[in-house]
Amino acid sequence: MTRKKKSLVCGAGGFIGSHLVKKLKQDGFWVRGVDLKYPEFSKTAADDFVTGDLRDLSTCLKITDIDFDEIYQLAADMGGAGFVFTGNHDAEIMHNSAMINLNMLDTCIKMKAKKIFYSSSACIYPEYNQLDPDNPKCSENSAYPAAPDSEYGWEKLFSERLYKTYHRNYGLQIRIARFHNIFGEEGTWKGGREKAPAALCRKVAESPDNGTIEVWGDGRQTRSFLYIDDCLEGIRKLMDSSYSEPVNIGSAEMVSINRLAEMIMQKADKNLKIKHIDGPLGVRGRNSDNTLIRNTLNWEPSIPLDYGLKKTYKWIETQIKQWN
Ligand code: NAD
Numbered sequence: 001m002t003r004k005k006k007s008l009v010c011g012a013g014g015f016i017g018s019h020l021v022k023k024l025k026q027d028g029f030w031v032r033g034v035d036l037k038y039p040e041f042s043k044t045a046a047d048d049f050v051t052g053d054l055r056d057l058s059t060c061l062k063i064t065d066i067d068f069d070e071i072y073q074l075a076a077d078m079g080g081a082g083f084v085f086t087g088n089h090d091a092e093i094m095h096n097s098a099m100i101n102l103n104m105l106d107t108c109i110k111m112k113a114k115k116i117f118y119s120s121s122a123c124i125y126p127e128y129n130q131l132d133p134d135n136p137k138c139s140e141n142s143a144y145p146a147a148p149d150s151e152y153g154w155e156k157l158f159s160e161r162l163y164k165t166y167h168r169n170y171g172l173q174i175r176i177a178r179f180h181n182i183f184g185e186e187g188t189w190k191g192g193r194e195k196a197p198a199a200l201c202r203k204v205a206e207s208p209d210n211g212t213i214e215v216w217g218d219g220r221q222t223r224s225f226l227y228i229d230d231c232l233e234g235i236r237k238l239m240d241s242s243y244s245e246p247v248n249i250g251s252a253e254m255v256s257i258n259r260l261a262e263m264i265m266q267k268a269d270k271n272l273k274i275k276h277i278d279g280p281l282g283v284r285g286r287n288s289d290n291t292l293i294r295n296t297l298n299w300e301p302s303i304p305l306d307y308g309l310k311k312t313y314k315w316i317e318t319q320i321k322q323w324n
């Protein structure tokens with residue numbers, strides 16, 4: 001009989017982590033999840049779920065008491081622009097996420113772990129390449145000279161480098177993905193940590209048919225948004241590959257935030273007015289460059305934004321009805 005592969009998912013109570021647990025179960029893994037909290041919107045699919053604080057080294061050592069074939073490190077103190085770009089949470093973001101990564105890597109060496117996946121971010125890319133909303137540059141080799149526009153991005157870049165040192169000095173197998181705005185069902189949609197697609201779905205769903213929604217900035221800033229199913233596919237393909245340098249996992253379907261809002265209104269069958277207000281914005285333009293992922297994994301994300309928005313809007317609409 002073949003042995004069931006075992007995986008550990010750190011951050012398994014979060015948006016991507018809870019979906020990843022489901023995906024790993026479908027792929028035949030025995031899965032242990034760990035997080036400060038259980039998933040908010042559905043029961044965890046993990047075989048074993050540990051609630052614990054990964055800033056505490058003893059927690060990291062405790063959860064790795066068995067041999068894992070694969071470790072996925074997604075735990076981080078994070079949120080959307082309203083959390084990351086105000087500057088009010090910079091110390092927590094840097095301290096908490098760096099501690100988690102320092103501890104998990106130390107643990108990997110102590111426990112002789114084989115392979116670890118690290119979720120970095122498009123926020124590591126330098127601001128100077130993302131000033132033109134129509135022509136941002138986010139190829140993997142454009143990360144240096146480094147100039148991320150947030151402390152969140154600096155921590156991710158520091159941690160990427162940290163993982164690479166453990167690979168170089170201790171031979172730990174690493175895989176690093178730079179995620180670009182992942183969205184989908186069961187993602188945070190209120191409370192201050194939500195990201196643009198979920199926040200706009202909520203605003204549109206809560207607005208009366210002839211109402212107005214608020215959009216931060218002039219709405220001409222651009223981004224691409226990746227639906228969760230493509231993100232999971234990318235994570236698994238990267239983990240199965242032998243590539244140990246950072247790779248973008250993102251959509252190349254760039255839209256302005258005004259266009260994103262219009263697409264969501266179409267899902268709701270509402271024609272709302274947009275009021276532009278001041279708010280934390282981040283870079284002027286960003287899009288995933290998928291040349292490297294195409295060349296290394298012979299794959300790239302392909303689910304249309306429209307499809308993901310349809311699913312996400314429906315889910316948020318249902319959540320709002322349940323809450324009212
Ligand atoms: P999330 O906030 O939903 O999940 C992160 C999880 O980490 C949370 O459940 C949180 O409780 C947990 N966590 C935080 N501190 C912890 C601690 N000290 N001990 C144990 N658990 C702790 O975020 P997500 O959207 O699922 O993102 C997952 C990863 O991907 C993060 O590292 C994030 O920085 C990265 N990422 C996400 C996106 C995106 O668009 N969602 C984009 C780029 C990078």
